[in-house]
Amino acid sequence: MRSIWTGSISFGLINIPIKLFSAVEESSLDMDMLDKTDHANIKFKRVNENTGKEVSYENIVKGYKIEDDYVILEDEDFAAADAEKTKTIDILSFALESEIDSIYFEQPYYLEPDKGAMKAYALLRDALEMSGKVGVTSFVLRNKEGLAILKPYKNVIVLNRIRFQQEIRDPSELNLPPVSKTKAKEMDMANKLVEQLTEKFDISNYKDEYTGKLLQIIKDKAKGKKPAPTKMKVVHKQNDDLMEMLKASLENKKKKKSS
Structure with a gap:
């Protein structure tokens, strides 16, 4: 280093x-940034605003x-x-x-x-x-x-x-819900879900999977292979019934544990 x-x-x-x-x-x-027409590298220059001429770094x-x-x-x-x-x-x-x-x-x-x-x-x-x-x-x-x-x-x-x-922005300008307005039953169910998903934090369990997958796509394209189109999967359709969604989340976690 x-x-x-x-x-x-x-x-x-x-x-x-x-x-x-x-x-x-x-x-x-x-x-690298390339020109779409011929894939030539895009170069950035330090240019004098008045003359339009390039200026060397030492100047x-x-x-x-x-x-x-x-x-x-x-x-x-x-x-x-x-x-x-x-x-x-x-x-x-x-x-x-x-x-x-x-x-x-x-x-x-x-x-x-x-x-x-x-x-x-x-x-x-x-x-x-x-x-x-x-x-x-x-x-x-x-x-x-x-x-x-x-x-x-x-x-x-x-x-x-x-x-x-002074570098942290004040969040008061954001449109946010008031604190402690959640129903007791919904809060209890949310706490159960949090508890169910709680585990000892181990940083080694988390990897940058996106970059690896993107690199594989690059390698495949270099061999002439086109990536298969992917579809976004919707697990649950969002609705206004929080209790129903919380119950479904808890049940889904139980099914994963038993399988």
């Missing part, structure tokens, strides 16, 4: 040099528009905004992970200790494991400040970015 950021974790008076790596990779297939700068003009920013300007946060993952506090709503979680990264940091890295990782807490941190990545938590995963410290509260 190739590191995408280097810096250090600030833990009290302890400084732990680290390298940051992406912990995820896309399971989707890498598709592109970043600017922020104020009124009718742009203020051009250099690398040192981004660092000057908060030089410490551009190279430091600062642990602000410790908390229980269960206190952080899952809507805030964004993307995980692996942290690897840099030279001479093995002992301090292990100390922090094992302290997090023993306490059952996560470290709440802030840092700057790609000119954007972010919140994150540090947590142990197997033998690595994972940095999981979390969103700021």
Whole structure:
């Protein structure tokens, strides 16, 4: 793996040099955009709006528009905004992970200790494991400040970015049913269905089946085979009788267990 950021974790008076790596990779297939007429690759160019000419990457700068003009920013300007946060993952506090709503979680990264940091890295990782807490941190990545938590995963410290509260949209504009208006009998039946479908979560039971099936279609088409048309199966026609639908769902689950 190739590191995408280097810096250090600030833990009290302890400084732990680290390298940051992406912990995820896309399971989707890498598709190219082609011209429908001759299947030639579609290329995207950075073009000057005034001249129509292509601009090389080294001649592109970043600017922020104020009124009718742009203020051009250099690398040192981004660092000057908060030089410490551009190279430091600062642990602000410790908390229980269960206190952080899952809507805030964004993307995980692996942290690897840099030279001479093995002992301090292990100390922090094992302290997090023993306490059952996560470290709440802030840092700057790609000119954007972010919140994150540090947590142990197997033998690595994972940095999981979390969103700021201001980045979460308010759902009050959505047309939603009021809370606790469901009939007692319907709620009891729904709870029974939830209980019947409850099992210990095991991530290994879940696979990206769609990508695998799509890849098989691609391979078949390469051999000249056309995919067979598929039909959507309607198991139950939706109606307004929730009790009837809940009963049917419970019965369907019982039949599957007995078969």
